[in-house]
Amino acid sequence: MSTPYTPSVLKPKLKVGYYHHDHWRDINGSAIPFRENLTIPHVCIYGKDGSGYWSTTDFIYATTCHEVAHVSHWEMVGEGAFALIWLNPKTRIIPESWAVAVEWGLTNTEYHILGQKYGSYKALSYNFKEGKQFWYRGNDEFYTPLFIDLIDDQNQRINNNGSILFPNDKVKGYSLSILESILFGVRDLELLKAMLKINKPFGVANEDIDELINFYKNI
């Protein structure tokens, strides 16, 4: 994957700050890459939720990846295009679900490396939030496993006994880096569908891509 931030004279570095808690809002993290302020970081990560519970360190790591993924996406597609995708409720699923996939992929990779280093079976089989495969129609419409579904080999509909609340995910084999290169030109789900078909891995059918993306289009 590409590095998340290209420094320049006007924006010399990406600042990521950690705080125990945001006193105004019940959030875990925020990313405002266009904010140039001497004191406030571009990315803020919070250790506690609104009810006062401490997040676990894997969650803090994942949240950091999530927010930095937004910054990287913003820089890749450009500020104007990102704003349009972000502000449109029909396309906001793209940046949020992409960040969900990046947090999942990078956190898993980190724990798998640690598992190899320390010989821990638990860490080797670590799967952050089970790849959000519990998500079903009716949950939040932006933070979905859309991009995870393009990578993993799980089919939630089969895992849930054919329930139509879950996507029939027959697509697998994409990588985060391929998806990132696809996202460069993607502004909506129709375009995503077309780009996925052009760059599909061996064994993936166009109809399966249509079915999966149409599911998320109609939530």
Add this chain to the structure above:
Amino acid sequence: MKPIKIIYKLLISIGVIMFFSYASCDKWVCGDWWFINLTEHKISVDVYCFGSISTELSFSLMPNDSLKQITCDIGSSPPPFVSSTCRIDSILLVFDDTLVLNTLNYWEFNPENIEKWENYNRKSNKKYNFTESHYQKALEVNGYSR
């Protein structure tokens, strides 16, 4: 006030609202998931991961008892039995420490079946009821007549 001034102020307001909304604030969403034992039996919910019992996910309920699990995630609260470090092999319901029902074999009795949860599609408290039918199923699969 002149209409042009109203339009001007409206445009400024929209600009300010858009500026603040165009910032990724990822919200932590928690949910309450209730397990309710409506039977006259003690129920142990034994969750197995990688062949051994998970103390993190397993729990017990006395007769007419209930238990709340709070789960949180960015965007929406995951159901219970979601763990990054555990791949569930099976969820066993053990009645009165003796009678076992492996819910893996009976999806309609598996608490992972989201459609068996009351209010599963709403933001309000979600409930899973262990009822007499669970107990009767356990009797049946263990060879006892109904």
